[in-house]
Amino acid sequence: MAKIKTLADLKKMKEDLRSKVDLREKADSPESYVQIKVGMATSGIASGAKEIMDFLIEALEKRNIEAVVTQTGDMGYCFAEPTIEVKKPGEEPIVFGYVDTEKADEIIEKYIKLGELVEGIIPVNYQVIDEDK
Amino acid sequence: MTKYKMYLLVCGGTGCRASASDSIVENLKQELETKGLQDEVQVLMTGCFGFCEKGPIVKVQPDNTFYTQVKPEDCAEIIEEHIVKGRKVNRLLYEDPENKKHIEDSKHMNFYKKQIRIALRNCGFIDPENVDEYIARDGYSALGKCLSELTPKDVVDQIKESGLRGRGGGGFPTGLKWEIAAKNEADQKYVVCNADEGDPGAFMDRSILEGDPHAVLEAMAICGYSMGATKGLIYIRAEYPLAIKRLKIALEQAREYGLLGTDILGTGFEFDIEIRYGAGAFVCGEETSLIHSMEGLRGEPTIKPPYPAEKGYLGKPTNVNNVETYANITAIINKGANWFNKIGTEKSKGTKVFALAGKINNVGLIEVPMGTTLREVIFEIGGGIKDGKKFKAVQTGGPSGGCLTEKHLDTPIDFDNLLAAGSMMGSGGMIVMDEDNCMVATAKFYLDFTVEESCGKCSPCRIGNKRLYELLDRITQGKAEMEDLQRLRNMCYVIKDTSLCGLGQTSPNPILSTLDNFWDEYVAHITDHKCPAGQCKDLMKYEVVEENCVGCTACARVCPVGAISGDKKQTHYIDPAICIKCGACEERCKFDAIIVK
């Protein structure tokens, strides 16, 4: 290990190392970040959810969007797999279905960045009905 | 650098390690490798999460899943279900004791809701054996700020303004202490960290050193800068092998990065730290004793003044603070004195770490803002009394403190309120007692401790405490008389009034506070020869209730001393001359046929 010679070196080093704890820090107060949950049940993995998750993490970071991407079990929308739930700070969560990388990119660019709606939203009341079953 | 998408944080505190958290780490890593996920998910052993009651803990980040009482054999399931399939392992989730629902996100646990973590901010968050993680969390930036932007006096002023008071027990203003040490000129000065946590039932200092050792090292360097010292010493209990190991690793890493040593961060400031080992003497928590012990002598206290700030280690000005005090320093420097002094009460700023233990549901380590009430701590964070029993008392301040009762529950906790209530903050042990705990026996327990730990230098502590213990013992045997209580009180006052150091000056507190709050219980032992809590064995008698006994012989079989006789299907009999009152028979009997009188 090389010695840290100045305060500026220390600060730079801190920036480089940030990613190490970044995710954990965000998880401590996720409400202040964009939270994305990727449905990753058995069907999720088969339908490419893991790929989506990897893509989202990389794409968000590239665009400097502070977000927490987590996985979740079967969301109950098997028909629309892969699904992701996006919750922007202070807003209600929205669930998207049939998400592929292209779709994911669109969600980031339009919904997350600009707040525009994107096709493929699964109505929340659907969930209610689903739960009632 | 590998970019991990998930983290599995495994508690590496002493309590969880005692329950095999080492093998949990191993198994998790192995399972990840089997699944080829080792580059996506990182397993880290962190410091204590605080929730020791349900250890070992495994926390999954970023979704804050909090698995409790995990066994090494549970690891495969966690990986397979949670990591691969994204399904939480419900049976390992924490169950809310009230509504019996599993809580998925640890932030929704009552245990964590009211906590503010300053001293414990990195415990259970970072890998304490990796300085990079500490640096990523702003580590050593406070030291950097002090060295390049603040004068030593600025640093002292910041600490003074923050209102931080010593967390070791006395509550002396830390800034003032630093100021005095800074003002005393000398060719060499010393910064000492007291990590000889001796209060039985308090383990916050150990947890901090195990979970965030660099925070203490950095703060000591800052203190050294403020007072003009180049040498630091950590006096740590030899019984803390894990903390020692992590401290050693931290020291090595800090030195390699040049964060300790000469010309730190190119500022010309020099500071390094050595470890000294305690050897099992509670009195060494007293700073003059601690210093003598570090000098290789018997850890006997000497009269103050001179204070260590004038004449300390090797006769040089020395600043002694405890671990938790130091753990607050970097946050104060980084976030400002004004941020810190907005937390807490008027005269006690910031937070305090408590070790919750005893008859409470959530045993563990918590950090709450000063001013939180005992009720909040015990019933909300602590989850109330175990087995639905009735709250009786809470003992704070360890052997120097007192027992507080129902009527104190809404007292906001701070240094002065606890003192006014007849107890003290001490190092932060908080032992909760229920209806089964006898308060005379509790006082006796603490006196037994003081007698054992008295150094023997001054007569009131050396002999007086022994006499207090003997008299309490008489009371628990039903051999005392009412006049003895008057004498007990007088001895307590004199010992407090005349003892040389803090040990003897506070040792009678457990007696005085129980005399004040549980007078009737003392009287019951003396006049009725009864222990209302049913704890004092000499006043107990186990008897068989004839009408309930079916003669199943279970009691006779479990009795370790063969005190129970009786033929099968006949009423049994307990011979009081042989009975050792262990209570095994009562526990075993399914027919409520054995009672304690």
Added chain:
Amino acid sequence: MEKVKLTIDDKLIEVEKGTTIHKAAKELGIDIPVLCYMNLEDLGIENKPGGCRICVVEVEGRNNLAPSCSTNVQEGMVVHTHTMRVINARRTVMEFILSDHPKDCLTCAKSGNCELQDMAVKLGVREIPGQEYAEMSEYKMDFSPSIIRDLDKCIMCRRCEMMCNEFQTVGALSAFNRGFESAVGPAFEMDLEYSTCTYCGQCVAVCPTGALTEKDHTRDVINALSDPTKTVVVQTAPAVRAALGEEFGLEAGTSVTGEMVAALRRLGFDHVFDTDFAADLTIMEEGTELLGRLTAHLNGDKDVKLPILTSCCPAWVNFFEHNFPEMKDIPSSARSPQQMFGSIAKTYFADKINVKREDLVVVSIMPCLAKKYEAQRDEFKVDGNPDVDFSISTRELAHLIKAANLDLNTLPKEDFDKPLGESSGAAVIFGVTGGVIEAAVRTAYEIQTSKKLEKIDFEELRGIDGIRKATVDFDGIPINIGIAHGLGNARKMLEDIKAGKSEFHAIEIMACPGGCIGGGGQPIHHGDSSILKARTKAIYAEDAGKPIRKSHENPYIIKLYEEFLGKPMSEKAHHLLHTGYFDKSNKIEIS
């Protein structure tokens, strides 16, 4: 010096900054009781652990009581020394101490002279509540040849520990254990016999209770005096006469030589002699040895050992045998006066009165406890019969005199018997620090220069400083003399010699503060150094009043050489009056 104003018991006083409350109160005539505290002023011996907590006082604005012995005054301080709170605290603490102290005052060696007993009376303790179930600490007794340790009586005042470690640097004693079990003793709680103890007895001299006392030999002396077949002779060391009076209510510094002789005679000693006679003899031998080494040195002999060290203090001899065995050929080989006396008494004198050696009992009265050990050393025995049979301390003698219903206040002054009772003033000053070397100089000067001394008093060799240096002009030859009292000071001088840095030709060493007058067998000074100073004065006064002031002018010494020994350092003298030393350092062996 900065002054501080404060109020004690409503009286205003101004004292120097750094004064303790106890001292300031003393200036006002207020007596605050102290127990563990002890200060031998001007000797640099202070014991201030602040441990007993008897001296506590109330200081306004302070939460708890303050130990007055170790709390410094502060500007504007308001002190109350005897409020009910204080009185209750002192008494309760005293009850604590007594609850862990044996109650066998009837047979305790310290009874009537015990600081703890006095304090109990002073504080009005009449009962010890809870005593019937109070556990008491128990330790095994230690019976050494000189000192008896009964740690059950130890109150942890730490005075002995301080004397043994700080003043004497002997290190035989340390506090051990913790809390209720703690006490002060040698390593592994072994007997002193297995420690580096020198038997200087300074621990006994400062012990406030009966925990440390001398080994009592008065019963042996009574037996000898009662045995009609024995001829019992007694010798009295110089320092005894300057202190014995204190035991009979006389003011410290009252010399009672004549009364003491009268008392000894009435006790039934057949011959009352003086160790001073042997002190003169010591000077003849040691002085000759010094001159011999000095002359050889001046003649360029590189092998000669200088400085020469005095050897009359038995604790000092023990000290270097334990700590500096490699230097055991440096001290003078001359035996101590006690042993020279015994040797001459059991040869020369026994022949003279025609009594067989085994029928002659030699008793010595010594200010010292190490003398008890010295008398038992094998090299001072002939066929198992010791040259000195029993050595008793000044205190023991006082007990014997009192037991015989004799009172020094009313006894006439009588003279020592001849021939072993005649002595010079030089011998008397053996009892104080610097005295032996002054006596040696008086004789050595006249022998070396063949000139008569014009001024017999060497003021430059006197005083109370722990280490003193002086150069005496031997008619053109400057002789550098060093003096140390206290073994800690002796250690410093020895370290210098070891390092080759010593500039001295001769060094006198005494183990006890002030020399023998402050010995471990003397009446207890209870921390009052003015007593030691008064004794010193008495010794010098006795010297000044003697018709003969130089050892070599003692006619009976001259006669002894003529009739018996020949000349100093003769073969006979060598055989009877000289000795050798042993390596007593701890050895680590490989098994």
Added chain:
Amino acid sequence: MSSIKVKLKEQDLNKIKEICKSFNNEEGELINVLHKTQEHFGYLPAEIQEVVAQELNMSVAKVYGVVTFYSFFTMLPKGKFPISICTGTACYVRGADNVLQEFKRQLGIEVGETSEDGKYSLSCLRCVGACGLAPVVLVGDKTYGRVSAEGVKEILAEYQDK
């Protein structure tokens, strides 16, 4: 007053000397030296203390004073399986005393003693910090949590044939 002879094996003597030397034979390092020495030998008998005193050039009475002051240091060898019962407050209120009494009864030894066959020794310690597991018992390095008096037999059974 005879001089004391201490007998030690050469390699042991050298080990102690080596430890003292690693602390520059400084008197002030006594406690560190004792820690290291006990770590190596398991206990600190009189012979070892004599050597340490000599090496650090200090009185053996002082060494003994320090050894007996600190409860961590012991002059007696521990058993093959040292049993420590935590008697910290948290363990106490959850019944550590009953556990301790049961160990004493089962082993027939008091606290601080070693069983005759040298197999077990019993000691108390103050808070190992595993308060969540109270009452806690340590056998060697192994921790047993939530021990009850009835559980003592089981724990001992584990070591029966070892």
